[in-house]
Amino acid sequence: MKKTPNKRLAHWVSRSGLSNTELARRVCVAAQRCGEPHIASDASSVRRWLQGDIPRAPLPQILANILSTEVGYRVTTYDLGFGDSPILDNSLIYNASYELTVETVADLGRADVDRRAFLAAAPFTAVAAVGPARDWLLDTLDQEPEPGPRVRLEDVSAVRNMFGTFQEMDVLQGGGTGHRTLARYMNVHIYPLLGRTHPDSNDPVRRALCEAAAEQTYLLGWMAYDDGEHSTAQRYLIQSLRMANESRNAALGAHVLAGMADQATLLGEPAEGRRLAQSGRAGLAKADSPACLADLWCLEARALAKLGDKRAAAQAVAKSQAAFERVRPEQEQEWAEFIDGAYLNGEYANVFRDIGDAAEAEKHARESIAHARRQKRARRGAMSQAVLSVSHLQRGDLEAAHAAGLRTLSLSRQVKSSRCIEAVQDLQKRMTPFGDHRLVVDFNERAKELVTAA
Structure with a gap:
């Protein structure tokens, strides 16, 4: 059977500037480092892959990692013409590694833009929120506030300006209108930046960029939710929660949990929705956002009503109203405008x-x-x-x-x-x-x- 040349792989190899011989050498070195000493490759191996051969695992991922490093942009096995990365499983995990979080959310964004069927067909999994909510809360409560004013950077300001544009699009026209457009913007302009930040988690540029990326990834999840794509939405929200923690913005993390609570209750899991709203309120012990608090009490009321607890639902509404009375818009973050x-x-x-x-x-x-x-x-x-x-x-x-x-x-x-x-x-x-x-x-x-x- 005649093979079809792998044009995707050829594109990224050409973009990297690596010769077939040098790429093969780096594959061997990377295989040794990841405990695969039996893997051997040479220029002929690379030539066969370019001609259409599919290398066995873990070679596709090794190639993706090497080429990503060279081009300064996250390249996936899908981009190389080797099929999908394990997006479904990874994107439901609140990973302790910042690097793996960046890789996962970039893979998810690419799959979303390409409208890959396996992602849309995946089910919403209520239990998937248990671990992320717990880990975010524990990390948030362990964090100590840092002295000095909040950093404002020009690059991040540009990102935030786009956030306002897309949030207005969602509010006025519905999530289905701007969902794919925002995903493309994130893939091209935001997620690549995350992979090139300073390794120090306290670096102000990194923290500010993670905060902006978390806001927009949340908005992507919310748009997918409003567009009826609940599996995609759930994965974006979990990754947004992880990046919010990286930014040390407890109120933003609580806001993400509010979105997760809303989705769980809507999809017939009100007990989980209530628990997520309660986790968000606990996280607000490290922050002050009356708007977010009002939202969390409101979403707990929604869950309690679905659970049939009329008295507790009405009480939760009253607590939401009391919190909303304390809202001062000029003191709230931009994502809270819709509350x-x-x-x-x-x-x-x-x-x-x-x-x-x-x-x-x-x-x-x-x-x-x-x-x-x-x-x-x-x-x-x-x-x-x-x-x-x-x-x-x-x-x-x-x-x-x-x-x-x-x-x-x-x-x-x-x-x-x-x-x-x-x-x-x-x-x-x-x-x-x-x-x-x-x-x-x-x-x-x-x-x-x-x-x-x-």
Whole structure:
């Protein structure tokens, strides 16, 4: 059978500037160092690989490591035409090694951009969050604050400016709109920088860059979550948590745990969601962010409502509201901007919907809708209109529910968000007890096009 030349490998070998002989020599040296003395290669071996032969493990990874060092950019076995690196397993691990964390998140970003099927098909694994949450909390509580002002660097400022742009894109247009674009930006501009930072974990440039990278990796996870790609989202969030710890920003790590809690509860694991929210609050003992605290209490309330603990859920909402009263926007970090009246009231409305308090659900839904309308936030408006519709259904007012449902459809068409689609489908299910009433039929007909397209 005629072999197909490996153009990917040829590209990276050419870019490295290494001759076939020198590359073969380095392979032998690297094999010796990693305990594989039986591996031997020469210029003829490299030539066969370029012609299409697939070397046996661990040679593909050894080649990837050598070429990465030469070009100053993370090159994976996939890039070399040798198939996938073990992304699925590695990206669920909170690795103690900074270098392996950088390698893993770069591999994950590349797989995401290429939309590789194995990643999208992987399941969400609730238990995977247990170890990362524990390790982050222990590391955070062990860290001692360093003297001196917080470092502001020009390179990091440029990264942060892009973060603001992408966060606004997510808030206004939905996660599905900018997810791939942000992943490409991270792969090209951010992840390569992480691999070239100072080896000292206390280096201010490294810590500032890790903080910015953690923020944007979290946003990538959140966008994937909103786009319905939960396996990808979970992996980004775990790696974001590890980089947040590297930056020594406890509030940012707690914020990542809030995202993980939200995802766990949404996917039917409210007990895990509650535990993650509690871990985030414990981590805030080393930081002060009333906005993050309000979010964590809110997400614990969501989990408690799903668990059927009405009294504790209402108490958690009250604690969230008390924390939010202390928020001073100018003192919060940029990622906390979305934790506002539109978001929190929308989540409170979900809590009261789930515990059957229609009056409170309606009150908070209307508050959220008013805020969202002023800010032109269609996604939040759509989800809160859906809760408002349910509150009407809980009181038996189908006509009011139908009107709010139509507003949900109108706003959902303006964004690309799987959560909006799920809110519409939830409304359809909740209208089922009303049978073939003309308003139910009308809503289902109007919803059909939106749901089918999604």
